[in-house]
Amino acid sequence: MENFDYYNPTRLINGKGKEKEIGTILSEDGISAVLILYGKNHIQKSGLLDETIKLLEENNIRYTLFGGVSSNPVLSHAQAAVIHAKKNKVNAILAIGGGSVVDEGKAIAVATKMDCEVWDLYTKTKAVGALPLYVILTLSATASEMNSGTVLTNEQTKEKFSFSSVHAFPKVSIVAPELTYSVPSNYFIYSAVDALSHVLEVYLTAETLPNIQKRFIENIILTVMETTERISADPKDYDARAEFSLAATWALNSLSTLGVKKYSFPNHMIEHSLSALYNVPHGAGLAVVIPAWMKWGEKKYRENLERLANNIFQLSTSLEAIVALENWFKKIGAPTRLADLLIDKNDIEKIADNAYLTSRRWRMTEIYSQKVITDILQLA
Amino acid sequence: MENFDYYNPTRLINGKGKEKEIGTILSEDGISAVLILYGKNHIQKSGLLDETIKLLEENNIRYTLFGGVSSNPVLSHAQAAVIHAKKNKVNAILAIGGGSVVDEGKAIAVATKMDCEVWDLYTKTKAVGALPLYVILTLSATASEMNSGTVLTNEQTKEKFSFSSVHAFPKVSIVAPELTYSVPSNYFIYSAVDALSHVLEVYLTAETLPNIQKRFIENIILTVMETTERISADPKDYDARAEFSLAATWALNSLSTLGVKKYSFPNHMIEHSLSALYNVPHGAGLAVVIPAWMKWGEKKYRENLERLANNIFQLSTSLEAIVALENWFKKIGAPTRLADLLIDKNDIEKIADNAYLTSRRWRMTEIYSQKVITDILQLA
Numbered sequence: 095m096e097n098f099d100y101y102n103p104t105r106l107i108n109g110k111g112k113e114k115e116i117g118t119i120l121s122e123d124g125i126s127a128v129l130i131l132y133g134k135n136h137i138q139k140s141g142l143l144d145e146t147i148k149l150l151e152e153n154n155i156r157y158t159l160f161g162g163v164s165s166n167p168v169l170s171h172a173q174a175a176v177i178h179a180k181k182n183k184v185n186a187i188l189a190i191g192g193g194s195v196v197d198e199g200k201a202i203a204v205a206t207k208m209d210c211e212v213w214d215l216y217t218k219t220k221a222v223g224a225l226p227l228y229v230i231l232t233l234s235a236t237a238s239e240m241n242s243g244t245v246l247t248n249e250q251t252k253e254k255f256s257f258s259s260v261h262a263f264p265k266v267s268i269v270a271p272e273l274t275y276s277v278p279s280n281y282f283i284y285s286a287v288d289a290l291s292h293v294l295e296v297y298l299t300a301e302t303l304p305n306i307q308k309r310f311i312e313n314i315i316l317t318v319m320e321t322t323e324r325i326s327a328d329p330k331d332y333d334a335r336a337e338f339s340l341a342a343t344w345a346l347n348s349l350s351t352l353g354v355k356k357y358s359f360p361n362h363m364i365e366h367s368l369s370a371l372y373n374v375p376h377g378a379g380l381a382v383v384i385p386a387w388m389k390w391g392e393k394k395y396r397e398n399l400e401r402l403a404n405n406i407f408q409l410s411t412s413l414e415a416i417v418a419l420e421n422w423f424k425k426i427g428a429p430t431r432l433a434d435l436l437i438d439k440n441d442i443e444k445i446a447d448n449a450y451l452t453s454r455r456w457r458m459t460e461i462y463s464q465k466v467i468t469d470i471l472q473l474a
Numbered sequence: 475m476e477n478f479d480y481y482n483p484t485r486l487i488n489g490k491g492k493e494k495e496i497g498t499i500l501s502e503d504g505i506s507a508v509l510i511l512y513g514k515n516h517i518q519k520s521g522l523l524d525e526t527i528k529l530l531e532e533n534n535i536r537y538t539l540f541g542g543v544s545s546n547p548v549l550s551h552a553q554a555a556v557i558h559a560k561k562n563k564v565n566a567i568l569a570i571g572g573g574s575v576v577d578e579g580k581a582i583a584v585a586t587k588m589d590c591e592v593w594d595l596y597t598k599t600k601a602v603g604a605l606p607l608y609v610i611l612t613l614s615a616t617a618s619e620m621n622s623g624t625v626l627t628n629e630q631t632k633e634k635f636s637f638s639s640v641h642a643f644p645k646v647s648i649v650a651p652e653l654t655y656s657v658p659s660n661y662f663i664y665s666a667v668d669a670l671s672h673v674l675e676v677y678l679t680a681e682t683l684p685n686i687q688k689r690f691i692e693n694i695i696l697t698v699m700e701t702t703e704r705i706s707a708d709p710k711d712y713d714a715r716a717e718f719s720l721a722a723t724w725a726l727n728s729l730s731t732l733g734v735k736k737y738s739f740p741n742h743m744i745e746h747s748l749s750a751l752y753n754v755p756h757g758a759g760l761a762v763v764i765p766a767w768m769k770w771g772e773k774k775y776r777e778n779l780e781r782l783a784n785n786i787f788q789l790s791t792s793l794e795a796i797v798a799l800e801n802w803f804k805k806i807g808a809p810t811r812l813a814d815l816l817i818d819k820n821d822i823e824k825i826a827d828n829a830y831l832t833s834r835r836w837r838m839t840e841i842y843s844q845k846v847i848t849d850i851l852q853l854a
Contacts, residue, residue: 095651095716097489102482108733109477271475304717305700306724309693317686336475337684340732344686349729353488353720 095304095353101260102347104240108269108336113142113230116188117149119266120228125186127156128228129179131199133163133191137232140276146190146230158182163191166369166376167198169248172205172212179206179225188228189264192285193236196229200244200262203227216246221259229267233277234339235285235377237292237346239267247370252448254370255455269343271335279326283428284377286322289342290315291361291380293350298388298398299460301356311350312405317341319406322426358460361387364467367449374435381428382435385420386474390466392416432474442471475684475733481640482727484620488649488716493522493610496568497529499646500608505566507536508608509559511579513543513571517612520656526570526610538562543571546749546756547578549628552585552592559586559605568608569644572665573616576609580624580642583607596626601639609647613657614719615665615757617672617726619647627750632828634750635835649723651715659706663808664757666702669722670695671741671760673730678768678778679840681736691730692785697721699786702806738840740833741767744847747829754815761808762815765800766854770846772796812854822851 107115120128128150130143137143143159150157160175179187179202187206189199203224205212210219231239238244243258277285293311297303303311318341324334344350351357361383368379392399392412399412407418423430432439446467453461462470487495500508508530510523517523523539530537540555559567559582567586569579583604585592590599611619618624623638657665673691677683683691698721704714724730731737741763748759772779772792779792787798803810812819826847833841842850 095488095713095720097487097492099485099487099489101485105479105481107477107479108475109479112477304713304720306693306697306717306721309689309696313686313689313693316689320685333475333684336733337686340475340684341686353716 096355098352100348100352102240102263104263105266106240106269106343107266108271108339110272110332111270112268113146113270113273114149116146116228116230116268117153117155120150120155120186120188121153123226123265125155125226127182127184128186128188129175129182129184129202130157130159131163131175131187131189131191131195131202132161133165133195135161136276137190142190142230142232142273146188157188158184163195163198165194166247166254166373167194169213169246169250172198172201172246175202176205176212180209184225186226186228188230190230190232192231192233193238196231196238196264197236197244197246199227199229200224200238201246204259204261212246213248216255216257221257221261224261226265229264230273231267231269231339232273233281233285234269234274234342235288237289237343239264239269240343240347245366252370253455254366254452269339271332271339274335274339275330279329280427281375282325283322283426284375284381285342286318286338286377286426287381287423287428288377289338289345290318291384292345294384295359295361296351296354296357297402298395299357299360300354300398302354304353307350307352307354308401314341314345314350315406318345319422326426360460360462363453363462364449364470366452367445368435368437370452371445371448372435372437374437378429378435381423381430382432382474383470385416385423385430386470388416388419389473390470432471439472442468445471476735478732480728480732482620482643484643485646486620486649486723487646488651488719490652490712491650492648493526493650493653494529496526496608496610496648497533497535500530500535500566500568501533503606503645505535505606507562507564508566508568509555509562509564509582510537510539511543511555511567511569511571511575511582512541513545513575515541516656517570522570522610522612522653526568537568538564543575543578545574546627546634546753547574549593549626549630552578552581552626555582556585556592560589564605566606566608568610570610570612572611572613573618576611576618576644577616577624577626579607579609580604580618581626584639584641592626593628596635596637601637601641604641606645609644610653611647611649611719612653613661613665614649614654614722615668617669617723619644619649620723620727625746632750633835634746634832649719651712651719654715654719655710659709660807661755662705663702663806664755664761665722666698666718666757666806667761667803667808668757669718669725670698671764672725674764675739675741676731676734676737677782678775679737679740680734680778682734684733687730687732687734688781694721694725694730695786698725699802706806740840740842743833743836743842744829744850746832747825748815748817750832751825751828752815752817754817758809758815761803761810762812762854763850765796765803765810766850768796768799769853770850812851819852822848825851
């Protein structure tokens with residue numbers, strides 16, 4: 095077991111109709127004015143925004159709206175939100191949406207409190223404080239609702255960077271599984287791939303994995319796969335939605351890596367470039383990159399791939415595991431080739447250059463050369 | 475999935491030599507004076523107390539010592555500690571020891587801050603604040619290092635009561651697995667039974683258990699069993715110690731019950747009376763009560779016992795599961811009969827009366843009558 099230092103103060107609420115408690119929760123915390131951050135007009139159509147506003151009004155909480163967060167949140171939008179938050183003198187951020195909204199919410203919460211440039215937080219300035227961030231989650235995938243990380247894309251430089259800070263933990267995250275019923279099926283599939291990838295990357299790249307973590311991760315993989323199939327069959331399967339949400343949170347809130355020795359996220363690193371360059375949904379990009387990466391690393395990760403074959407798919411060889419996972423992606427309707435994303439193979443070198451730069455900037459534990467990234471993408 | 479509301483702000487540090495960071499940690503938190511709470515003179519002999527004092531002195535932190543916490547912590551000792559803490563104007567409690575010391579530390583931290591009677595917290599007064607509590611754990615078992623519960627025995631009334639509060643979470647808990655090398659083997663065995671029982675009771679009594687929790691709990695059970703055997707074979711197996719500690723913490727820090735419907739802790743309820751009346755170690759009492767309770771409830775819990783048989787012991791029937799668990803307790807050297815604890819069977823009714831009273835006072839979700847408790851204890 096490697097040493098670890100775990101701290102996660104986010105209060106995670108999961109349950110039927112729990113989004114209706116937001117007014118009381120903010121009020122009990124002494125919040126008097128919030129910026130409501132959201133994405134597209136989905137929460138307007140569903141009535142969730144109106145309902146939330148009513149709850150705030152009932153609790154005498156002033157609010158200001160700021161919509162338009164994109165599925166790969168961008169710097170310019172976050173900058174504008176910070177200006178808006180300061181102008182309206184809010185003392186909390188309320189993010190309503192999926193991981194993108196939460197990620198951008200973290201940046202806004204920190205930059206507003208610190209009165210600093212947003213991009214500096216992703217490149218050089220240490221976060222030292224933040225407005226409290228509250229979340230109503232409408233799509234489970236990234237675990238951003240219960241971790242301290244945030245990813246943002248600088249549209250001008252085409253860089254997708256991240257930072258992590260104890261100040262970036264949401265104070266309270268409300269997961270109301272029924273809110274996820276209306277997620278379009280393709281976005282739900284991408285979210286499943288994303289949640290799966292968070293533990294799969296650790297499971298396959300870890301130098302040593304204590305038994306407790308081996309089983310912890312297998313549990314997440316199996317739960318995501320089982321519940322994804324149940325939800326695909328019946329989008330209103332409440333228990334499957336609730337269980338999927340818990341699995342997605344556990345997949346990247348640090349629990350799965352406690353005591354794990356040397357792991358990395360090469361697929362995320364490569365995928366971030368696809369998102370930054372082509373604005374493809376993160377989960378869709380991952381479904382394309384992961385099987386290609388596994389084929390490329392079949393020898394290197396053979397032992398761990400065999401464990402995956404045995405314990406998840408009841409198969410035996412590494413090659414069988416790769417085929418089984420790729421087939422499962424196809425089965426749920428995820429893309430598995432660059433062509434499925436309408437990305438031209440002549441672009442591969444450009445993507446590889448971007449990914450190499452990004453991985454250096456992110457100080458990844460393992461950095462792949464442009465050559466390696468090109469080889470992997472050729473397999474996609 | 476049942477609704478849940480999870481919040482656990484304890485910072486959990488686990489690693490080699492991490493106890494040496496206590497001075498820096500307290501200093502960074504602005505602590506200037508602590509009461510060091512501990513049990514027997516074990517930490518004096520081992521040098522841990524002297525080492526800790528040296529670290530405090532290096533960081534200009536004033537300290538006062540308060541030893542003598544017993545393995546079932548008692549009210550009079552906690553009361554005296556509160557007087558001592560107030561007299562010495564400490565602004566934090568540092569508990570060094572196992573679950574008993576942590577449990578008593580929670581009571582002291584709250585009662586000192588609130589300036590209230592200790593026993594009132596266990597019977598009628600709501601905790602509304604606490605001095606920060608720091609922990610150096612020398613024995614993993616109860617998960618008290620990362621939960622909000624505390625159990626204390628009133629020696630005069632022979633009552634063993636508990637309370638739980640967000641104010642009772644330790645601020646920081648340091649688990650340094652090497653410190654557990656010197657735990658006497660019988661106490662280590664009791665700790666293994668205790669950790670196991672926390673998840674076993676949920677696993678067997680739950681009305682519904684989502685798959686993610688079924689597997690989460692099976693992981694804890696398997697990890698505790700595997701690492702207990704490794705540690706019994708080699709008390710200095712660092713990885714086994716570290717993994718055991720993580721499993722013990724996960725067994726009762728709320729993770730294993732998120733979304734679980736209707737579960738109870740009948741064995742703990744009965745065992746608390748054994749501890750209160752005969753001062754037997756908690757884990758030893760549990761090893762005696764659990765197999766008897768399983769025999770009594772073989773029909774009632776048949777389906778869950780069969781799951782235990784299948785997934786833990788690779789057996790099929792409920793009776794086989796009961797025998798397998800009892801044999802495992804015997805194998806590791808735990809007592810399995812009241813006679814092993816030198817408790818006379820003529821005392822059974824007295825124990826049943828005490829347990830019935832306690833379960834009513836604890837407002838257990840399921841209360842057994844004296845008759846049922848007597849029946850169970852007859853089987854022990």
